Amino acid sequence: MLNYAIRRLLLLIPLLIFVSLFVFAILKLTPGDPATALLGDQATEEAIALARAKYALDEPLPVQYVHMMANFFNGDLQSIFHKDNVLSVVLHRLPATLELGLLSLLIAVIVSIPVGIISAVKRNSFFDYASMSMAMFGVSIPVFFTGILLIYLFAVILKWLPASGYGGHFWTIEGLRHMILPALSLSFVLMASTTRLTRSAMLEVIHQDYIRTARAKGVSRFMVVMFHAFKNALIPIATNIGNQVARMFAGAVLTETVFAWPGVGRLAVNAIFRRDEPLVFGCVLLMAVVYVVINLLVDLLYGFLNPQISYD
Amino acid sequence: MRSTRALPSKGKILSSDLILEVKDLQTVFITEEGVVKGCNGVSYSLKKGETLAVVGESGSGKSVTAMSILRLIPEPPGKIVGGQILFDGIDLVQATEKQMRKIRGNQIAMIFQEPMTSLNPVLTVGRQIGESLQLHQPELGKAATRARVIELLELVGIPSAEQRINEFPHQLSGGMKQRVMIAMALACNPRVLIADEPTSALDVTIQAQILNLIRKLQQQLGMSVIMITHDLAVVAETADSVAVMYGGRIVEYGSVDEIFHQAKHPYLEGLKRSMPRLDVEEEELYTIEGMVPNPLKLPSGCPFRPRCPQVMDRCCEEPPAISFSETHYARCWLYAEGGTDA
Numbered sequence A: 001m002l003n004y005a006i007r008r009l010l011l012l013i014p015l016l017i018f019v020s021l022f023v024f025a026i027l028k029l030t031p032g033d034p035a036t037a038l039l040g041d042q043a044t045e046e047a048i049a050l051a052r053a054k055y056a057l058d059e060p061l062p063v064q065y066v067h068m069m070a071n072f073f074n075g076d077l078q079s080i081f082h083k084d085n086v087l088s089v090v091l092h093r094l095p096a097t098l099e100l101g102l103l104s105l106l107i108a109v110i111v112s113i114p115v116g117i118i119s120a121v122k123r124n125s126f127f128d129y130a131s132m133s134m135a136m137f138g139v140s141i142p143v144f145f146t147g148i149l150l151i152y153l154f155a156v157i158l159k160w161l162p163a164s165g166y167g168g169h170f171w172t173i174e175g176l177r178h179m180i181l182p183a184l185s186l187s188f189v190l191m192a193s194t195t196r197l198t199r200s201a202m203l204e205v206i207h208q209d210y211i212r213t214a215r216a217k218g219v220s221r222f223m224v225v226m227f228h229a230f231k232n233a234l235i236p237i238a239t240n241i242g243n244q245v246a247r248m249f250a251g252a253v254l255t256e257t258v259f260a261w262p263g264v265g266r267l268a269v270n271a272i273f274r275r276d277e278p279l280v281f282g283c284v285l286l287m288a289v290v291y292v293v294i295n296l297l298v299d300l301l302y303g304f305l306n307p308q309i310s311y312d
Numbered sequence B: 001m002r003s004t005r006a007l008p009s010k011g012k013i014l015s016s017d018l019i020l021e022v023k024d025l026q027t028v029f030i031t032e033e034g035v036v037k038g039c040n041g042v043s044y045s046l047k048k049g050e051t052l053a054v055v056g057e058s059g060s061g062k063s064v065t066a067m068s069i070l071r072l073i074p075e076p077p078g079k080i081v082g083g084q085i086l087f088d089g090i091d092l093v094q095a096t097e098k099q100m101r102k103i104r105g106n107q108i109a110m111i112f113q114e115p116m117t118s119l120n121p122v123l124t125v126g127r128q129i130g131e132s133l134q135l136h137q138p139e140l141g142k143a144a145t146r147a148r149v150i151e152l153l154e155l156v157g158i159p160s161a162e163q164r165i166n167e168f169p170h171q172l173s174g175g176m177k178q179r180v181m182i183a184m185a186l187a188c189n190p191r192v193l194i195a196d197e198p199t200s201a202l203d204v205t206i207q208a209q210i211l212n213l214i215r216k217l218q219q220q221l222g223m224s225v226i227m228i229t230h231d232l233a234v235v236a237e238t239a240d241s242v243a244v245m246y247g248g249r250i251v252e253y254g255s256v257d258e259i260f261h262q263a264k265h266p267y268l269e270g271l272k273r274s275m276p277r278l279d280v281e282e283e284e285l286y287t288i289e290g291m292v293p294n295p296l297k298l299p300s301g302c303p304f305r306p307r308c309p310q311v312m313d314r315c316c317e318e319p320p321a322i323s324f325s326e327t328h329y330a331r332c333w334l335y336a337e338g339g340t341d342a
Helices: A002-010 A012-029 A034-039 A045-054 A063-073 A084-119 A126-140 A143-157 A171-205 A209-216 A219-260 A266-275 A277-305 B062-069 B097-103 B127-134 B142-155 B175-184 B206-219 B232-238 B256-261 B266-273
Strands: B019-029 B034-047 B050-057 B078-087 B108-111 B191-194 B224-229 B239-245 B250-256 B321-323 B329-331
Touching: A002 A012, A012 A045, A012 A063, A012 A277, A034 A045, A045 B191, A063 A266, A063 A277, A084 A126, A084 A171, A084 A266, A084 A277, A126 A171, A126 B175, A143 A171, A143 A219, A171 A219, A209 A219, A219 A266, A266 A277, B019 B062, B034 B050, B034 B062, B034 B078, B034 B239, B034 B250, B050 B062, B050 B232, B062 B078, B062 B191, B062 B224, B108 B175, B127 B142, B127 B175, B142 B175, B142 B266, B175 B206, B191 B206, B206 B224, B206 B256, B224 B232, B232 B250, B232 B266, B239 B256, B239 B266, B250 B266
Parallel strands: B050 B224, B050 B239, B108 B191, B191 B224
Antiparallel strands: B019 B034, B019 B078, B239 B250, B250 B329, B321 B329
């Protein structure tokens, strides 16, 4: 298992090279120039040339790429706008994003798994139709729109919760009050897809022969569902959650923008607008690392869920 | 003859001890295309220590009857609409779910056709066998349960039981899985074992092993067995009595001798003739003409009528049960008063 984890982490190296090349290419293919963006339209040619020299923008592209990579891994990459080390800027913002992601994940799992199980057990009931309609709605509606609707309802009309901003960690009351709406809007997609998947996975498992065996042993219907069936259904459910967490990061960019959340997503968006190339580069690379690590954790979790998988 | 509450201790076999009695059982499935009579007025009885074989093609209602006894018919679409299943003085058709839970796996246990898919893939073998014990004998405690599971695995002939207990089903072969299923069924010393085609999914060499195992354990533990099968060879090898089912009802019932030597119903005749034989040189294996009837469109009267080589006009009417001995009857117009009609 340890060997497997190490092998997977080693795969990070080619992956990061690929991602970095891709990001770099996109940055360079975008029209405009960081120096002009920094100095404004009124800047003299000389000032722009100076700035270009300062940030090594006048070098050939391959040289620029190698520079950027070397600086990133040395921890010397400087953000143009923040005048600070990219790594420290991103790491400073990362906790807010992770907290938001974690809370959304928690909300999504706590709601969707029980709802999915009940929908499967009470198939074709009113509850089933209602929850599946809600799930359809959740899958279809864009994240930023749910965010706006939530703000309108809970902050503008009901005035229960603040409309935007960060209020501290989620274990403080003020922090939690600020985090509920963005976390809720971010959790919608995951909640919807997990509910649907839990339902279908449970329906599939409930008709398996081993469920009949368990019933023939005298196991109660409730225990058959919760223990025998759910333990099997958990395998596809965990896969889905693992995949969706990645989509949640993408969603975080939108949610953080709507809720003025000081996380990595909004940092990246602002960096793009400001043509802060080193910062965009750093943000994307870090997100890629987080994504790979989460996926690795999910894969390792399989070993516990599914005895037919071994990592030797 | 009703089953009595106080049964003699195990090992002492009295031929008059009725343990399970199915009376006029009717189970239907309500589908979109119509009502399927899965089991249409089936009656049979099981004595202590006896093996009753229920024979028939797929769709004849033999499994439906067995699943009805344990009340494991998926509801909906299934439903028991009539009859009685008398076990230990209670009618299982009327029993509450709580009563049934105490009977399932404890008094009446079942093994299934597909050992490959009948074990939960994410639980260890030991956990699955132990579950029965924990449910029905919670006073045992952890260590005693574990010891009993090992004992059971040894009983069904699984080597190095101490290690196997921690293995998962995918680590076992098909025959081993069926042995585990048997161990699971025997965990609480049930009085009745229902074996639903226990050998159909196994290799021929393993089949004999499993049948011998069931027979040996039956004698050891004094159980009664309902052996559901479509294989007459299995019947000859294991049964005391035989119920032949066709189209959801019993068409012939008798002792194993009567069934093999004095078969009456044309369906049973056909079934016997379609068994391959080594002692007779035949060009081609005999087959019963036609197909198993669509359960939605069962013909009136005798369900075997469209395929019967001796069909008569009277067969459109419900055939009577004609007795040939105390234990032997067939449901066929051929033997009714007047015999073959003009």
